[in-house]
Amino acid sequence: MAASRGIGQFYPVASPLHALDPRAKILATAILVVGVFLIDSMAGFLVISGAIAALVVVGHIPTRTFLRLLRPVLFIVALTVFFQVLFSREGATLFEWGFVEVHSGGLRLGFLLALRILLLVSAAGLLTATTAPVALADGIEDLLSPLKKARFPAHEVAMMMTIALRFIPTLGEEAEKIQKAQAARGANFSEGGLVHRVRALVPVLVPLTIGAFRRADELAEAMESRGYRGGEGRTRYRELRFRYRDALALIVTVMILAAGVLA
Amino acid sequence: MRLELRDVHHVYSPGTPFEVVALRGVTLSVEPGEVLSIVGGTGSGKSTLVQHMNLLLVPASGQVLVDGEDARTLKKSELRRRVGLVFQFPEAALFAPTVQEDVAFAPHRIGLGDEEVRTRVRQSLAAVGAGHLAERSPFALSGGEKRRVAIAGVLAMGPEVLVLDEPTAGLDPATRQDLLGLVRGLREAGISVVFVTHDLDEVAEVADRVCLMEGGVARAVGTPAEVFYANLENAPATVQIVAGLKAAYPGVGEPVRFEETTAALRELLEG
Ligand SMILES: Nc1ncnc2c1ncn2[C@@H]1O[C@H](COP(=O)(O)OP(=O)(O)OP(=O)(O)O)[C@@H](O)[C@H]1O
Numbered sequence: 001m002a003a004s005r006g007i008g009q010f011y012p013v014a015s016p017l018h019a020l021d022p023r024a025k026i027l028a029t030a031i032l033v034v035g036v037f038l039i040d041s042m043a044g045f046l047v048i049s050g051a052i053a054a055l056v057v058v059g060h061i062p063t064r065t066f067l068r069l070l071r072p073v074l075f076i077v078a079l080t081v082f083f084q085v086l087f088s089r090e091g092a093t094l095f096e097w098g099f100v101e102v103h104s105g106g107l108r109l110g111f112l113l114a115l116r117i118l119l120l121v122s123a124a125g126l127l128t129a130t131t132a133p134v135a136l137a138d139g140i141e142d143l144l145s146p147l148k149k150a151r152f153p154a155h156e157v158a159m160m161m162t163i164a165l166r167f168i169p170t171l172g173e174e175a176e177k178i179q180k181a182q183a184a185r186g187a188n189f190s191e192g193g194l195v196h197r198v199r200a201l202v203p204v205l206v207p208l209t210i211g212a213f214r215r216a217d218e219l220a221e222a223m224e225s226r227g228y229r230g231g232e233g234r235t236r237y238r239e240l241r242f243r244y245r246d247a248l249a250l251i252v253t254v255m256i257l258a259a260g261v262l263a
Numbered sequence: 264m265r266l267e268l269r270d271v272h273h274v275y276s277p278g279t280p281f282e283v284v285a286l287r288g289v290t291l292s293v294e295p296g297e298v299l300s301i302v303g304g305t306g307s308g309k310s311t312l313v314q315h316m317n318l319l320l321v322p323a324s325g326q327v328l329v330d331g332e333d334a335r336t337l338k339k340s341e342l343r344r345r346v347g348l349v350f351q352f353p354e355a356a357l358f359a360p361t362v363q364e365d366v367a368f369a370p371h372r373i374g375l376g377d378e379e380v381r382t383r384v385r386q387s388l389a390a391v392g393a394g395h396l397a398e399r400s401p402f403a404l405s406g407g408e409k410r411r412v413a414i415a416g417v418l419a420m421g422p423e424v425l426v427l428d429e430p431t432a433g434l435d436p437a438t439r440q441d442l443l444g445l446v447r448g449l450r451e452a453g454i455s456v457v458f459v460t461h462d463l464d465e466v467a468e469v470a471d472r473v474c475l476m477e478g479g480v481a482r483a484v485g486t487p488a489e490v491f492y493a494n495l496e497n498a499p500a501t502v503q504i505v506a507g508l509k510a511a512y513p514g515v516g517e518p519v520r521f522e523e524t525t526a527a528l529r530e531l532l533e534g
């Protein structure tokens with residue numbers, strides 16, 4: 001289980017953010033994402049960063065846990081900043097060494113880009129940390145349902161998402177179990193060169209794949225034997241309810257966005 | 264070899280909302296050449312406990328000792344060879360195209376030569392009564408056949424202690440008997456066996472000692488008679504029957520095995 005922790009992990013505690021309607025949270029995240037692209041000033045970024053930091057607190061997510069979510073993207077951030085700084089020729093030259101030139105404009109652009117990526121990931125991480133996967137899929141289905149008129153299979157897409165999300169932890173646990181069983185037979189996953197390590201994965205991936213297909217078969221049979229026939233006329237076990245507080249959350253988000261753009 | 268766990272604690276996912284304290288200070292030894300049974304309800308920590316025996320899980324606090332030495336000072340590969348661990352539902356980890364290749368995985372990994380590996384594969388498949396399956400695909404076998412092959416895959420390393428986590432779960436009576444026979448055979452060959460099971464009748468038949476787990480602690484450790492007569496709710500039918508008669512017939516003694524019990528009862532009836 002430890003291995004599966006990271007971006008997209010739900011953090012199951014009770015908080016005002018957890019209690020919001022998933023549709024409100026998805027829309028609010030979308031608004032924040034748009035905001036991150038519209039904003040171009042340092043003050044604006046401060047506003048959005050401050051808002052996200054506040055939301056992390058409201059969502060009862062420990063700061064360290066939240067920062068861990070960001071760790072996997074740090075490498076990508078570093079890489080983009082690196083290229084941005086090296087290849088941008090805007091502004092005054094700060095530093096020159098052979099063909100390498102660092103300009104003030106490039107530095108600024110690189111910094112803003114890094115902030116943008118981190119804020120995007122933070123917003124998405126906040127959504128998944130405070131919304132149970134199934135609620136997330138329900139919310140997406142609901143938001144996409146107007147597209148059903150245009151023959152878009154909103155229910156099927158949401159069902160596929162729900163199932164995929166539901167089985168990610170299961171697969172993770174299964175992988176860990178198989179890995180341990182092979183380690184008990186002398187398999188070694190942490191030593192040797194790249195080729196060796198990739199080869200060491202075969203005894204894990206083969207049973208894992210076989211297990212996944214078996215599980216898919218069983219699930220399909222279970223669904224059929226309970227009369228599942230797609231989304232037409234299906235009622236929901238969990239009804240989504242859009243309350244005042246959800247509307248309020250959206251209004252606050254729009255205000256934050258406005259503050260960020262105007263700042 | 265002698266394995267010893269000293270005050271072992273284990274916590275899954277520490278410091279997260281998923282935190283589970285699975286072991287709360289277990290002290291237990293596996294003596295050379297004995298069959299030690301571990302019993303207890305689901306979630307009592309049996310699987311967690313046995314995974315500490317080859318350090319697949321590392322204790323949060325406490326120690327694992329091999330012949331008196333801290334197991335962490337041994338090479339991991341060496342420890343895993345000497346303490347063979349067969350997981351609960353081990354057939355989920357079969358992966359090779361044929362049974363013999365699958366069983367050969369472990370002996371190859373510990374660096375044995377081809378000739379030696381072939382011998383080991385043949386011997387361990389024979390030991391579990393699966394010699395005739397060598398050329399088959401492990402995925403086309405029955406559940407019981409898969410289980411036998413998976414056990415052979417660990418046996419092929421030539422462990423000094425073999426740990427079996429619920430090896431008989433979901434098997435038919437004949438295959439169960441075969442596996443119990445295997446346990447007895449290993450014991451005769453001087454190999455210690457740790458045997459996790461929910462079937463108390465099996466424990467009565469093969470165990471030298473029993474460890475009863477409850478809520479992450481070893482509630483009782485001792486001979487089957489000691490543990491079962493002191494914990495009747497976790498005792499096999501033989502013990503429960505005799506315990507029911509004991510108040511009226513104190514002379515019946517404390518038999519545990521089926522044979523002992525029928526002998527004691529016959530004596531009562533005829534005496
Ligand atoms: N990988 C894991 N992550 C988190 N918690 C776990 C994990 N494995 C086991 N646990 C928890 O630890 C406790 C002990 O589990 P364990 O598997 O050791 O029990 P067990 O005695 O083997 O049960 P069973 O008889 O059902 O096999 C349980 O509460 C279980 O939920």
Ligand SMILES: [Mg+2]
Pocket residue numbers: 309310311351428
């Ligand atoms: Mg278990």
